[in-house]
Amino acid sequence: MSFLAFASPLAARRAFLGRSGLLLSGSAIALLAGRDVLAAKSGGSKASDVNILNTALAAELEAVAAYQVGAESGLLQKPVLALALQFQGHHKEHADLLAKTVQKLGGAPAAAKSKYAFPVEGLKAQADVLRFAAGLERGAVSAYLGAVPLFANRELAKAAASILGDEAMHWAILRNALGENPVPEAFVS
């Protein structure tokens, strides 16, 4: 599903929102089911899994804050603002799940910073905000790709891969909104 297939951006956005809502509901259910078996399957590498989850959690919390900066910038027009807020909502869901999982494994979840440093002086137009968000999402895809093979617990690897898929969709939509090829390559790295 792509904006390219629709006559108008609004029609594309409506279709995207409807579809992604369905997809994410399915993922969330799968993740929750995975969580229930975590305690039983966790073994000697629990501490390293907690470490991986907490790094991901810290990045998700930063993404929530970054989208807030974008939303409050006054630079996003209405359809794009709604999309940004939806993506922020996904990051909140990721963060919430990661924090609960860390707790379930006996760790202390990473907390949001009281202040984040963002390059706000470079945000002068909607495209700047979209490019900034696209860069964060692209980095997130790589970060999850680099984390998935490290998990001792395969259920956690599966959950992280599910989040990776969501971040990749964000990245593609943001690229498309910028007029760039939404999926430039067959593989991500």
Add this chain to the structure above:
Amino acid sequence: MSFEGALLAAALAAGDPQAGEQLYARCQACHALAYDRVGPRHCGLLGRRAGAVPGFEYSHAMKRSKLVWNEQTLDRFLADPLKTVPGTTMTYAGVADAKERADLIAYLASATCDKR
């Protein structure tokens, strides 16, 4: 210098900073050149002692690593962060390709703090 060391030095010297800049997009989930994020800022990295950016909250493992970042230590760390510094919060499988590591290191060596 050993034969292996000479080969590594030659490979690292051939790093392409422009290719490294493209690869650096992978790092931008957690890092920026000029400011601290989930990970510490990268400008001024070469020659810096690991765990030494003022005000950044490092893992105990990184603070105790006694590493000084140069082409060789960065190459080792980027290849396998968790093996090089067990307990680091850079929970990333690593950059397996030696040419990509060399390009990244060349970019990091050229990066200045005025780049955002």
